[in-house]
């Protein structure tokens with residue numbers, strides 16, 4: 001494989017580890033994350049830090065404390081923000097890594113977050129739903145975006161990326177969280193409806209009133225669901241038009257999701273262009289994607305996304321990961337529906353949810369507890385999403401699927417690698433502790 005990238009903590013990227021990964025799986029690139037500042041460990045000039053719309057974050061004491069508690073962050077860790085916020089960080093670890101990796105002919109890619117987090121610290125800038133509310137505490141864990149139509153935040157993020165590309169000479173910009181929350185944040189589906197977004201929607205030719213009416217109708221439909229509807233749907237083989245029927249064939253609801261994707265695309269395109277203006281083609285830009293099952297509903301229209309970035313890379317972890325973002329969303333919806341619809345049981349709810357997202361073809365568990373404990377066929381789930389993504393993309397941009405082998409058996413590791421090979425991917429992104437046996441299985445499979 002031409003591109004083999006390892007995404008993980010910068011503290012784990014020791015010279016001997018780089019050598020072992022290079023020999024074991026043909027490592028070509030490292031994507032370091034430092035969990036204290038939540039980026040690769042950059043130091044930006046003070047005037048650039050000071051010009052951030054988020055520069056005064058430390059004054060938001062209670063919101064910062066709530067954020068750290070929600071995500072289990074250390075007391076000295078910055079909240080997760082778009083771009084780089086102060087105070088200036090010591091970049092000696094990153095400089096050492098760039099030097100050591102260079103000696104072994106391994107690239108270093110820059111990693112930092114975009115607008116998908118930080119809204120809980122700055123409620124005035126945050127996503128607002130169609131009823132004017134910010135994200136309630138129960139959904140904080142899934143990320144509270146800054147409104148993606150905030151051009152001031154977007155332009156400043158672009159200046160951060162330009163500085164990083166010029167100053168550190170990184171070989172790629174691998175950014176994260178350029179999206180609305182996963183479906184697990186039910187309130188997230190109904191935003192952002194702030195005045196900026198309304199103005200942008202009108203400028204793009206959408207009917208704001210019709211889209212708001214559709215969101216209101218969706219709320220009503222959801223609140224009126226009955227046990228009998230679920231039981232009947234669970235016993236039938238449903239297709240796409242059947243589900244559309246339950247949404248009233250509402251084209252304005254589709255407009256809503258399309259509008260959000262357009263906004264996320266505009267934001268991402270501006271950042272990609274900023275990097276290209278700074279360093280030309282020297283630093284390709286990629287931004288983490290949701291798995292296809294939920295991407296469109298979370299602000300990422302993948303075929304359009306392909307046009308705005310230089311390469312296509314997956315998200316990781318419980319919020320954006322290709323194994324967990326959708327399964328966590330299924331779990332939250334199933335639990336919520338069982339609470340709201342009298343008599344509904346988890347098996348029936350999950351049967352309908354799996355059918356809706358195309359998961360009834362896999363041996364999935366039928367309790368929320370099993371789903372949350374990751375007692376599902378992880379390799380098959382990821383392979384399904386990788387194959388679906390390959391169908392959506394034109395093939396003009398490199399698609400680097402997630403190869404997540406930890407906790408997988410060796411046969412599953414082989415199966416996932418063979419899937420990545422079968423779609424003709426030019427490489428993959430991996431991470432975690434890889435045993436010698438796992439690396440051997442990976443190398444043989446791809």
Ligand SMILES: [Zn+2]
Pocket residue numbers: 127128147148149192193194195196197198
């Ligand atoms: Zn907005």
